Amino acid sequence: MTAGTFPSLQVSGKTTIRKVRKVPPGASVCVRAGDVVNATDVIARAMVPGHVHSVAAAQILGVSKSRIIDALTVNVGDAVTRGQVFGRRRVMFGLFNSAVSSPVDGKVETISKVSGHVMIREAPKPVEVQAYVNGTVISADDVEGVVIQSTCALVQGVFGVGKEVIARLETDAAADVNGKAVCVFDPLTLELLNRLLRNGAVAVIAPSMDGESLLSFCGDDVNLAATGDEQVGGTLVLTEGFGCLRMTQRTREILSACAGAQVSVCGVTQVRAGVIRPELVGPAVAGANDSFGAREIGTVIQITRGEFHGEEAVISAIPSTPQTLDSGVTVLCYEVTLISDDRKIMVPRPNVA
Amino acid sequence: MAEYRNEGKVFVITDCGSTTTKAILVEKMNGVYRQTFRGEAPTTVEAPVEDVTVGVKNALADLSALSGRLLIDDDNNIVRPAVGKDGCDMYISTSSAGGGLQMVVLGVVKNISASSALKAALGAGAIVTDCIACDDERDTLEQVERLRKLRPDMVLLAGGTEGGQVEGVVELAELLALAEPKPRFGNKFQLPVVYAGNSSVADEVARILEKSAEVIVEKNVRPTVEEETLSFARDKIHELFLAHVMKQAPGFSKLIALCDAKVMPTPSAVGKMLQLLGRKKSMNVVCVDIGGATTDVFSVVNGQFHRTVSANLGMSYSAAFVLKESGIPYIKRWIGTDISDGELLNQLLNKTIRPTTIPQTSVELAVEHALAREALRLSFAQHTAFAVGLKGGVGERNIDGGFSGGRVDEMNVGDLDWIIGSGGVLSHAPDDMQTVGMLMDSFLPVGITIIAKDSIFMMPHLGVLSEIDEDAAVEVFFNDCIIPLCVSVVPVGKWTDKKKCLSYRVEQSDGTVASGTLSWGDVVHVRNVSDGTLEVIPDSRVNVGAGMGKKVSHAFSGMKQGIVLDARGRPLSAYGNFRFDTVLKKGTR
Incomplete structure (x- = not known):
């Protein structure tokens, strides 16, 4: 008997994934369908338009907005350098002067006779897009981007911060971690996290961390529902959540099997529509099966809320009628047997992973 | 056996939400319209289905199964009109699927034109992802980057009273032109920008934005500082939502065609x-x-x-x-x-x-x-x-x-x-x-x-x-x-701890009467009184709505939990224990 599948995190020793690598507008893709790529290969290059700066030139010079052009020494399209004076006004035969200068290196984009503003755009910046995973290019397009298929080990975390990194996986926090992704199997402390990053680790993967430490690490302004842009000095992936939660046996085994190998780690998390979870992608684990599927009697699950949060258990029955919990909430449940002490308890179906 | 006749029209209505499409059946029963059945199915705007009408028809199939009324025929069409116990007369829908209508609002002054534009957009049902004003704290660079990052369905640009501000409006139009924000759906279609500001600048705004957006001019949302006219911009947003935005979203053209009224x-x-x-x-x-x-x-x-x-x-x-x-x-x-x-x-x-x-x-x-x-x-x-x-x-x-x-x-x-x-x-x-x-x-x-x-x-x-x-x-x-x-009956007035603040009397429809008094600090729950008339007589320095010491009568019906009289005072934290559940237990009658 099965009970359908709730959205869950994928933790698999061997699975096939397709990564869509989006490219910036105007990008030039440098791979073709069928190419075999390594995670660190550049698959697209683009020039991203530079930032725009507005200079209230008419106001600074004290001239009428409609006559701003007369006071300027540059035209639309002209290059300017940081600090370059591009407009002057002399009053009282030069007794009083005013000048306007460029805040950046760039080009004059527009001059407005209505607002009196001059817009200066910085030079475009080159951007390269890496493959991120080892695999085969399925499709490649300058607009749609590149799709790469990879057969790999995949551990999706529940929360992360920081961008994509590609590095060797180290499972001993006491070893040389410089330039490596480090896996810590026990709940992470702020002290250990800071030490690992100070020692050069580029990513840290751990089961859990308490909320206060996380906020100290990321700052109070972190948006937990959509991460990825934080400047925190490294990438962090939590596989289970906040508090003192242990890593599941399955996750531990997969990460142990990836030790020493090149892995791709990304902390980007989005818990709203179009869910994105942080992840570690590594080489497929020999002998592993892609066992992600429906929950049925005998399936090992992890409890994600309540008194037994973080514990692993086996589904022992799937009652078809809603059960009333201690909270008074009535909901469909699984009856599960805790692996730690064989106790049978009821767990709401959405509270398992 | 007599043929079943519908008393009035039979309506099938769906609300296509981000995750679930909820369908209800509305029909006349004993002379009044009632919602009789409800069905639902997952919304299907995301891959692999990418067609909202699939979820709609699944929800209708669920509704069919629950109500016994055939709503989807063998060709997967909605059965219309209602004949006997099958079909419906009208199918209509709302939608917030695929993120609903996402808009960016721009106005010259945060508290004047931007505020009116924001009200117009929210009133039209939009999710406003940002409100940019000439006087907000961000510099141009930040505003342009923000506009570029957001991919709204539509932009509402306002500013200037009639015959008033010009420069600020032009500045905002230039900002938009520089950012060139792309619409969320459809790379080939131009972002609709509703301009509802000073009409004398409309042509200049259209000129500035001609390469980057489709400008639609509407009546000024703030023709004078003392006046706000939101309905024109609101209606235009609705129109554009149907004409442009929804047609770009997966399957929404089909949904519009399927419905008997505007989505x-x-x-x-x-x-x-x-x-x-x-x-x-x-x-x-x-x-x-x-x-x-x-x-x-x-x-x-x-x-x-x-x-x-x-x-x-x-x-x-x-x-x-x-x-x-x-x-x-x-x-x-x-x-x-x-x-x-x-x-x-x-x-x-x-x-x-x-x-x-x-x-x-x-x-x-x-x-x-x-x-x-x-x-x-x-x-x-x-x-x-x-x-x-x-x-x-x-x-x-x-x-x-x-x-x-x-x-x-x-x-x-x-x-x-x-x-x-x-x-x-x-x-x-x-x-x-x-x-x-x-x-x-x-x-x-x-x-x-x-x-x-x-x-x-x-x-x-x-x-x-x-x-x-x-x-x-x-x-x-x-x-x-x-x-x-x-x-809920909540008195305000001169607080004197534990002293009586009002008396009440409830006469139920069946003639039974319940009465009592309420003291400051208490919450009294009068249960099992669903219909009747409530009379509240406050003490001289207490007000329950009619003025200090003035009696209030209130007829009520259908109250599942009766009457709750709450004398914890306002603001809550000013006096003693304010937690509803603990105070409620003390005062329950």
């Missing part, structure tokens, strides 16, 4: 329904829908409709934001049991990252209800701050009795006749009195107010139905949509 954005339909209630029943009503990510507050007070969306106040995705806005002490004050700050923080952060989990223990439920109180309190504060008269104008002042005494265009909780709560935490609380407690603690009603819940958030369906048949929508609203929970 409405979900929040806009809720607004229509509330405005109808305000007009037909002369009700001052506030309705709150608390979701995982956002909390929508709608109100119609003295005929004025307002809607606000508190984008970062919600029960799961936004739990961490509520915590940040309120702070741990404010959330903890509602929780009866001991919980450490660290434990509370972990629980709320875990709820943020695992939004679908359900509170398993009573402590977890208490934490969720505490979080809800704070999210509702903050959302309502944002709403009342927004739902004021025009800044810069001269407001008319109210000089009658009751609680107001302020400007007639300001929202005053004493004016509210109904508070309606919706959203999982309110609609599915294990005990109705928990819902009453959450709404009373966060909205802090005073005087006499009906506390109700919308059991399945049917307001969007009824809003779109009201476009076809207003009476049918109102009938279903009162018969099936809302569940009146209680009459």
Whole structure:
């Protein structure tokens, strides 16, 4: 008997994934369908338009907005350098002067006779897009981007911060971690996290961390529902959540099997529509099966809320009628047997992973 | 056997939400329109299906199975018209699927044109992803980067009274032209920009934006500082939503073709329904829908409709934001049991990252209800701050009795006749009195107010139905949509601890009478009185809505939880123990 599948995190020793690598507008893709790529290969290059700066030139010079052009020494399209004076006004035969200068290196984009503003755009910046995973290019397009298929080990975390990194996986926090992704199997402390990053680790993967430490690490302004842009000095992936939660046996085994190998780690998390979870992608684990599927009697699950949060258990029955919990909430449940002490308890179906 | 005849029209109505498409059947039973059955299916805008009508037809198939009424034929068409026990006469729908209508609003002055443009966009049912003004704190660089990053469905640009500001409007148009924001759907179609500012600059705005957007000129939302005309911009937004935006979203052209009336954005339909209630029943009503990510507050007070969306106040995705806005002490004050700050923080952060989990223990439920109180309190504060008269104008002042005494265009909780709560935490609380407690603690009603819940958030369906048949929508609203929970009676006035502040008498429809007194600090729950007349006689220095010491009578019906008299004082934290549940237990009769 099965009970359908709730959205869950994928933790698999061997699975096939397709990564869509989006490219910036105007990008030039440098791979073709069928190419075999390594995670660190550049698959697209683009020039991203530079930032725009507005200079209230008419106001600074004290001239009428409609006559701003007369006071300027540059035209639309002209290059300017940081600090370059591009407009002057002399009053009282030069007794009083005013000048306007460029805040950046760039080009004059527009001059407005209505607002009196001059817009200066910085030079475009080159951007390269890496493959991120080892695999085969399925499709490649300058607009749609590149799709790469990879057969790999995949551990999706529940929360992360920081961008994509590609590095060797180290499972001993006491070893040389410089330039490596480090896996810590026990709940992470702020002290250990800071030490690992100070020692050069580029990513840290751990089961859990308490909320206060996380906020100290990321700052109070972190948006937990959509991460990825934080400047925190490294990438962090939590596989289970906040508090003192242990890593599941399955996750531990997969990460142990990836030790020493090149892995791709990304902390980007989005818990709203179009869910994105942080992840570690590594080489497929020999002998592993892609066992992600429906929950049925005998399936090992992890409890994600309540008194037994973080514990692993086996589904022992799937009652078809809603059960009333201690909270008074009535909901469909699984009856599960805790692996730690064989106790049978009821767990709401959405509270398992 | 006699042939089955439908008494009136049979309506099938869907609301295509982000995750679920909910279908209801509305038909006439014994002379009144009722919502008789409800079905649902997952929404299908995302890959691999990418066609919203697949989810609609699945929901209709579910409705068919539950009602026994054939609604989808063998060719997968909706069976129309209704003949006997099969088919329907009209199929209509609302939609917020695929993220609803996402807009960016630009105005010259934050508190004047930008504020009016924001109201117009929110009133049209949009999710406003940013509101940019010439006088906001950000510099041009930040504003351009923000505009470039956002991919709205539409932009509303306003600024300048008629014959007024020109430079600011041009500056904003130039900003937009530089950013070249791309529409969310469809790379080939130009971003619609509704210009509703100073009409003398319309041509210049169109010229500046000619390469980067499709400019549609509409009447100025703020023709003078004292005047606001939102309806034209609002209607234009609706029109463009149907003509451009929805046609780009997966399967929405098919949905438009399938419907017998215009598809409405979900929040806009809720607004229509509330405005109808305000007009037909002369009700001052506030309705709150608390979701995982956002909390929508709608109100119609003295005929004025307002809607606000508190984008970062919600029960799961936004739990961490509520915590940040309120702070741990404010959330903890509602929780009866001991919980450490660290434990509370972990629980709320875990709820943020695992939004679908359900509170398993009573402590977890208490934490969720505490979080809800704070999210509702903050959302309502944002709403009342927004739902004021025009800044810069001269407001008319109210000089009658009751609680107001302020400007007639300001929202005053004493004016509210109904508070309606919706959203999982309110609609599915294990005990109705928990819902009453959450709404009373966060909205802090005073005087006499009906506390109700919308059991399945049917307001969007009824809003779109009201476009076809207003009476049918109102009938279903009162018969099936809302569940009146209680009459709340809240006195204000001179607090004297434990001293009597009022006496009350309830005469039920069957003639039985219940009476008693209320002392400051108590909350009294008069159960088992669903229909009747309530008479409240306040003491000389106490007001329950008619003025100090003046008696109030109120007829009521259908109250599931009877009457709740709350003498904890206002503001709540000013006097003694203010926690609803603990005080309620003491005073329960």
